[in-house]
Amino acid sequence: MPKGTNQKFKLYRLAQIMLENTDEEHYITMPEIIDALGTYGVTADRKSIYADLRDLEILGINVEGEPVGNRYHYHVVDRPFELPELKLLVDAIQSSKFITEKKSNALIRKLERFVSRYDAQKLQRQVYVSGRIKTMNESIYYTVDAIHNAISMNKKIRFQYYQWNVQKEMELRHNGAWYCISPWGLSWEGENYYLVGFDQGAGKIKHYRVDKMLHIRIMEEAREGKEHFQRLDMADYTRKSFGMFGGKEQNVRLLVDNELAGVMIDRFGKDVMMIPSGEDHFTVNVDVRVSRQFLGWVFSLGEQVEILSPEEVRSAMKEEIQKHMRQYQ
Template structure:
């Protein structure tokens, strides 16, 4: 039997064939393996393929052979990712506002590469990227990479920050001046990616939407604010922020009807202290950034929720209700 031009790649292509054409519910026979190798201009005999499959098993591939009606069928069992895990990754990419539609489709295509061609079809059937609200900033990947590089090398970054105007055009904030920030962490909240950093000029921790950052550059200045992040807890920080809107951090006392216990635990965590006030109500004291978004969250819960204190926050809620009355009544 004459050897094909890709003979030295036989083991690689055998692995490719098994990974692409088999899974827990799809198998391949030896004649089909030989035919598939021939499609790559590789000739092989059964004996050599048996030896190659044994080598792949030694490498770590879970190649399973089963006999049915005098015919052996082969398939890959355990993979690097289970189908359920791949579906979870696809769902995460779909849900991420900070990834553009174009990049989402590219990523999902790569994720499909970890599955057989049959499982890849299942992943494709649940892809609904086109109609989702996605960022329009194509530099998001490079932004994240630069921020990680700055954190890794312990330097500040500078960047421009923008918002969308009524003409659907980018409008630079602060007149286009660069922000100089010490980056300390990245977090994903409310389907968006945020940089958590220290603003030396204001001497406070701030956060920025990564997809709204432009022209990120690493500086030669060392990061500042380490003392603020020594005991920093990202989960606690995220719980204080509502939709990542800034506000003055205060301890607020809230009263709820018992039916909202699940809502409160989902928002503030299972460790929140719940104090029963009567058979139908309970109160909690929570540290939050008091913003319009926080007030809107309380209002959205309806009659079953109320801000009890402090008076400054109660007064702010009254003013918010008056504002809404002026608009809608």
């Protein structure tokens, strides 16, 4: 048999054919493998392909052959990801507001390479089921990468921060001033990505929406605020901050209708202590950063939740309600 023009790519093309065209439900026969190789300018006989299929295992591609009638059908087994796992990743990418539509589609196309073309279609169908609002900051990838690099290098970063104005234009905050922050972590909250860092000038921990950061640069100065983050549980910090808005941390006692037990567990975790109060209610004591967003969350639950203490927070809730009443009079 004369050799094809691309024999040196034989094993690579065989791997490509098997990965793209076979899965648990789709098989390929030996004649079909030979024909597919031929389209790439590669010639092969059965004996050499048997050996090549065994060699694919060295590359981590396991091919299984099953007898069907008087022929063997071959397909790839034990892929790095199962289809349900990739669907989960696709959903996470699609629901992430901090990833642009363009970058989301590029990421999903890369994930499609882990499955056959048949399963890739199932992933692609999921891409268009949602019209979620996405960020328009195309530099998000590089911003996140720079933050990770700064953390590993123990360096500060500087960046500009923007907001949208009523003309729907990006407008730099503080007249384009540069923010100099010591980055210590990244937090994913409410479909947004946040930088959590230390502001030496203010002497406290702050957080910033990563998709609103522009022109990030790694500085030569070493990070500051280590003593603050040594005693900070990042997950606990995120849980206490509603919508990642700051506020004074306080222990708040709530009276909650029994029907909202699941809401409390979803928000504060299964370890939250729920103390019965009569037949229809229970009380919880939770540590939160009291902000208008926290008060808004309580307000959204209506008559089924009441702030009992401290009086300072209870009064803040009354004041917020009065503001709304005056607004709608």
